[in-house]
Amino acid sequence: TIQSQHNGLFTTALQRLLETVNALRTTLQNQTSANGPQVALTSLLNVILYNFLEHYTIQSQIQDNENFERFKTIHMNVLKLLIEIRLHLAVINKQLTKSWLECSNDIKFNIFAVHHLIRTRLLDVRQIDMHISQLIDAGNNSALHFAVNFLRNCVIEQPCCSDSDIASTLDSLHRISLIGKQPAEAVRDLLEIIRLNYTSLNDINENKVDKLAILSLSVINNGM
Incomplete structure (x- = not known):
């Protein structure tokens, strides 16, 4: 069994x-x-x-x-x-x-x-961040999907770190969104993560340009 x-x-x-x-x-x-x-x-x-x-x-x-x-x-x-x-x-x-x-x-x-x-x-989440970022930049799709799941699980739903801890990964995702090579399913997941993040925040600093906000705007502007 x-x-x-x-x-x-x-x-x-x-x-x-x-x-x-x-x-x-x-x-x-x-x-x-x-x-x-x-x-x-x-x-x-x-x-x-x-x-x-x-x-x-x-x-x-x-x-x-x-x-x-x-x-x-x-x-x-x-x-x-x-x-x-x-x-x-x-x-x-x-x-x-x-x-x-x-x-x-x-x-x-x-x-x-x-x-x-x-x-x-x-x-060490910072070393993981650098490693995942490098794999994403090298075109590793498994790392890309892991990054999406990481955002959802480790930053949004059950936080064990903050977006500042994964700055390199967010930058890599941002670059991918700009050139339009992100798999459709991953894009949908990522947009949902961003939506959850920004609807659940109670205190938003309007002067802060957050990487997640930049990422969401770039994906939306590319018609994803």
């Missing part, structure tokens, strides 16, 4: 996590090499990131919420334990962000996981 398949996937992910936790513990106890702990720590954080990107999805939550919550709690508890043994959050954030930047585009654009990791201060 689908649920049993998900159980198997969660089990495999948790086994992988346990193996890297044990490897780090053994390395710290033995201290056989100077860089051993750093290598083991990097491996553990990489596993945490990949597990989130591969299994932390809205589909998993709907199909098997109990195991989904268990999966999330265990991973977050491991991260809390690392902080308790005096590993700075900034170090964790730096390595998780590096891993995200370097991982395959096939799993990188999991907006559900990315939102959670940014909200819990485990990913």
